[in-house]
């Protein structure tokens with residue numbers, strides 16, 4: 571099941587041969603949570619833009635990571651509100667001028683990776699749209715991971731972001747896994763790399779941890795999914811009568 575929000579990625583549910591739910595701006599994670607809790611045998615992928623997931627949806631982002639639901643969260647991070655024609659987003663770099671900040675951005679950007687590290691996500695990664703094979707591996711590993719997996723995806727927006735271009739990223743990105751000493755089990759090392767943003771920008775798997783998922787701990791769905799319980803014939807007539 572793929573859940574999308576509102577933004578340039580929104581129509582993805584129509585391009586992929588899977589179940590899809592095109593939800594509303596900032597609410598992909600609550601919708602994905604509902605789906606997962608109704609049927610935790612479904613593989614659930616929730617997508618968002620940076621405005622969608624790290625702006626209006628930032629509260630849901632934090633709480634879903636704390637719960638460690640087994641959801642894969644792909645965030646298409648182009649550092650702009652692009653569908654609405656190029657306003658500042660929570661990840662726009664300071665100083666840069668955009669349609670909504672003609673004199674330059676004066677706020678510190680949200681760092682999704684350090685936020686994920688401090689909120690309890692158990693698979694934290696960053697890919698680059700200009701390296702699709704590497705990104706594919708992060709996505710497939712994220713899906714295979716049992717727990718909340720973040721894949722923050724650096725994406726140039728050729729129309730509204732003339733700072734973080736394809737060339738900008740191509741010159742700077744390096745892969746964490748090419749550093750033989752990097753250990754994705756070391757949280758402090760992950761913080762250090764997650765703060766690195768300059769001449770060098772790390773991509774790859776920052777952090778991974780095994781922890782029980784929310785759905786593993788919810789007593790009422792431990793033995794059977796809610797949807798199976800519904801079709802095995804629990805009689806709710808008496809309950810419904812109370813609401814007449």
Ligand SMILES: Cc1ncc(C[n+]2csc(CCOP(=O)(O)OP(=O)(O)O)c2C)c(N)n1
Nearest residue numbers: 576577578595619620621622650651652653
């Ligand atoms: C509740 C709500 N607020 C605002 C909007 C208007 N809106 C639509 S898309 C969007 C921003 C999208 O930016 P982002 O999530 O970064 O995705 P992008 O378009 O850059 O891919 C906004 C503010 C909306 N649709 N719903």
